[in-house]
Amino acid sequence: MAFPAALHDHSACIHAALDAAEAECRRRGARLTDIRRIVLELVWESHRPVGAYALLESLGRLGRSAAPPTVYRALDFLLAHGLIHRVASRNGFIGCPHPGHAHGGQILLCAQCGMAAELDDPALDREIALSAARLGFSVSHQTIEVEGLCPTCRAQAGDTA
Amino acid sequence: MAFPAALHDHSACIHAALDAAEAECRRRGARLTDIRRIVLELVWESHRPVGAYALLESLGRLGRSAAPPTVYRALDFLLAHGLIHRVASRNGFIGCPHPGHAHGGQILLCAQCGMAAELDDPALDREIALSAARLGFSVSHQTIEVEGLCPTCRAQAGDTA
DNA sequence: TCTGTTTTGTTATGTTATAACATACCTTCC
DNA sequence: GGAAGGTATGTTATAACATAACAAAACAGA
Numbered sequence: 001m002a003f004p005a006a007l008h009d010h011s012a013c014i015h016a017a018l019d020a021a022e023a024e025c026r027r028r029g030a031r032l033t034d035i036r037r038i039v040l041e042l043v044w045e046s047h048r049p050v051g052a053y054a055l056l057e058s059l060g061r062l063g064r065s066a067a068p069p070t071v072y073r074a075l076d077f078l079l080a081h082g083l084i085h086r087v088a089s090r091n092g093f094i095g096c097p098h099p100g101h102a103h104g105g106q107i108l109l110c111a112q113c114g115m116a117a118e119l120d121d122p123a124l125d126r127e128i129a130l131s132a133a134r135l136g137f138s139v140s141h142q143t144i145e146v147e148g149l150c151p152t153c154r155a156q157a158g159d160t161a
Numbered sequence: 162m163a164f165p166a167a168l169h170d171h172s173a174c175i176h177a178a179l180d181a182a183e184a185e186c187r188r189r190g191a192r193l194t195d196i197r198r199i200v201l202e203l204v205w206e207s208h209r210p211v212g213a214y215a216l217l218e219s220l221g222r223l224g225r226s227a228a229p230p231t232v233y234r235a236l237d238f239l240l241a242h243g244l245i246h247r248v249a250s251r252n253g254f255i256g257c258p259h260p261g262h263a264h265g266g267q268i269l270l271c272a273q274c275g276m277a278a279e280l281d282d283p284a285l286d287r288e289i290a291l292s293a294a295r296l297g298f299s300v301s302h303q304t305i306e307v308e309g310l311c312p313t314c315r316a317q318a319g320d321t322a
Numbered sequence: 323t324c325t326g327t328t329t330t331g332t333t334a335t336g337t338t339a340t341a342a343c344a345t346a347c348c349t350t351c352c
Numbered sequence: 353g354g355a356a357g358g359t360a361t362g363t364t365a366t367a368a369c370a371t372a373a374c375a376a377a378a379c380a381g382a
Contacts, residue, residue: 003296031348033360052338067363072339077360088249089304091338091369108298121292124285128307131282135164136312137269138320143250145304146289151297159299192379194329214368228332233370252338252369 003108003117004047006152014044017095021083024099030081038064039074040095043084048114049092087116089145106144112153119146164269164278165208167313175205178256182244185260191242199225200235201256204245209275210253248277250306267305273314280307 004013021040025032032040042058043050052071059066075093078084082099086092087107094107094116106119129139149159165174182201186193193201203219204211213232220227236254239245243260247253248268255268255277267280290300310318 003298031359035361066361068339069341069363070361073361088306108293108296110298111301117296117298119289119292119296121288124288124292127282127285127288128280128305131280131285132269132307132309135269135278135280136315137164137271137278137307137309138315139307139309140272141308143304143306143308144289145249146293146298146300147302147304148293148298148300154297154299192328196330212369227330229370230332230372231330234330 003110003150003152004115006113006115010046013047013097014041017044017097020097020099024081024083027100028081030077035064035066035070036074036077038062039071040078040083043078043093044095047094047116049087049090049094049109049116051090051092055093085118087145088143089147105142107146108150109145109147110150110153111147112149112157115150117150119144164271164311164313165276167274167276171207174208174258175202178205178258181258181260185242185244188261189242191238196225196227196231197235197238199223200232201239201244204239204254205256208255208277210248210251210255210270210277212251212253246279248306249304250308266303268307269311270306270308271311271314272308273310273318276311278311280305 018037018041021032021037024030038059039055042055045058052068052075055071055075056066056068059071075084078093079086082096084093084095085105085107087094087109090109097118103118103120106121106124108117108119110116124144125142128142132139149157179198179202182193182198185191199220200216203216206219213229213236216232216236217227217229220232236245239254240247243257245254245256246266246268248255248270251270258279264279264281267282267285269278269280271277285305286303289303293300310320
């Protein structure tokens with residue numbers, strides 16, 4: 001997983017994500033209904049975390065205006081099937097580029113441009129489980145959200161380190 | 162840092178935390194005013210994350226009823242000086258047992274009893290920074306919140322692993 | 323004591339999330 | 353096809369979390 005460049009063929013990202021979602025839902029016997037698919041598309045409109053109420057507005061612009069529970073239910077479904085991740089530190093959601101693969105949601109967030117990417121480092125998972133185990137704690141789920149500067153924004157800021 | 166036992170001398174925790182806070186504020190030339198100290202004490206009433214509105218109610222019970230901004234300002238102060246941590250995944254706050262020591266807020270949360278503890282593993286910090294650097298990303302701040310079972314709750318559940 | 327700064331009070335409102343119940347829609351079995 | 357039961361969506365209301373904006377008070381240093 002590379003950090004998404006400022007300029008890239010984003011329609012390819014959306015397309016790939018939707019395809020992967022279809023496949024994953026088929027595999028799980030889960031129903032990717034209209035709203036759920038639309039919400040997933042809207043989440044993928046950028047690589048930035050999107051809030052539920054922003055999605056609500058987007059839905060309105062598509063002529064499918066809805067109330068909050070509709071969006072939250074779609075988000076719950078997408079979360080439950082690993083198609084999106086919740087970004088707790090921003091009260092937002094981002095699309096998962098590789099649903100199905102077990103991974104715990106390690107997210108990089110650029111403080112400058114707001115773009116997000118997944119880190120997905122198994123060594124990190126292991127280190128956390130190990131470190132927790134030393135305190136007698138057994139891990140079931142982890143939230144890792146790392147803020148900093150993405151490659152593009154570092155270059156712009158003249159950070160060459 | 163051990164995970165706090167279900168039964169322990171909690172007044173000692175509160176006392177130690179308040180003392181450490183006083184010292185840290187003196188060191189920094191920051192003013193630990195009445196409300197700020199009281200809010201800190203209330204955050205320390207348990208080892209569980211507390212929400213701002215719960216603090217508000219507690220303040221009311223102490224005869225110091227206040228409006229939300231008062232509590233949020235106190236929390237902002239305590240956060241700014243490292244006396245508490247924000248628990249993003251729970252919209253809550255917990256006291257920091259060792260303010261002053263540089264550390265990035267690695268938090269263990271028991272899904273059963275709700276208790277929280279700090280992990281504070283420097284190797285974890287390093288692994289994250291390293292792994293992010295491989296994607297060209299430079300880290301400034303990290304949120305790590307790990308959910309699972311604490312030693313006490315594991316024992317109760319018969320988990321001997 | 324005056325002055326500028328910091329802190330707190332107060333009112334209003336913005337933002338995020340869910341409870342509770344009604345309706346529609348699919349599926350399967352007769 | 354039609355009834356039954358589950359799943360999904362619509363709708364209304366409200367809970368829970370957070371901040372903007374301005375007024376008043378408390379404090380620190382000259």
